[in-house]
Amino acid sequence: MFLGTHLQRLDDKGRLILPAKFREELANGLVLTRGQERCLTLFSTREFETVHEQMRAAPMTSKDARDYLRVFLSGAAAEQPDKQGRITVPQILRQYASLDRDVAVIGMGNRVEIWDSPTWERYLAATEEGFAEREAEVIPGVF
Numbered sequence: 001m002f003l004g005t006h007l008q009r010l011d012d013k014g015r016l017i018l019p020a021k022f023r024e025e026l027a028n029g030l031v032l033t034r035g036q037e038r039c040l041t042l043f044s045t046r047e048f049e050t051v052h053e054q055m056r057a058a059p060m061t062s063k064d065a066r067d068y069l070r071v072f073l074s075g076a077a078a079e080q081p082d083k084q085g086r087i088t089v090p091q092i093l094r095q096y097a098s099l100d101r102d103v104a105v106i107g108m109g110n111r112v113e114i115w116d117s118p119t120w121e122r123y124l125a126a127t128e129e130g131f132a133e134r135e136a137e138v139i140p141g142v143f
Helices: 019-028 046-054 063-074 092-098 119-132
Strands: 005-007 015-017 028-033 040-045 077-079 087-090 102-107 112-116
Touching: 005 015, 019 028, 028 046, 028 063, 040 046, 046 063, 063 102, 102 119, 112 119
Parallel strands: none
Antiparallel strands: 005 102, 015 087, 028 040, 028 077, 040 112, 102 112
16 A cells, blocks of 8 residues: 655656565556646556556546546556656656656555646645645544
């Protein structure tokens, strides 16, 4: 399970050192793609295969499904961490998420999100208060 916030840096070649706590789960490969709110989403290869199977069930006649799949899958990149736990973040994905140097790597349970650090800080500041004051159930059966 991926948990926590880890502040990392991209090197000059666009490589990211994965947090040590995430490396074992990602050692056999991963898929990196566009995420919502202009972050990147990273899945273990196994988890991505599960997500892809769910996507295959989307009706081909749905324009919304086609649009979503095109954006999601056209940006996907399979990566294999090197011996130092580094992956290369493709330029097209760095541009999409406005990644420059400082990044926040966020554990999201079954996946990881990679944010530009200042963007993450603004997002968190804007949403934390609503989280703390939430009265309505957002996820059925959870709080």
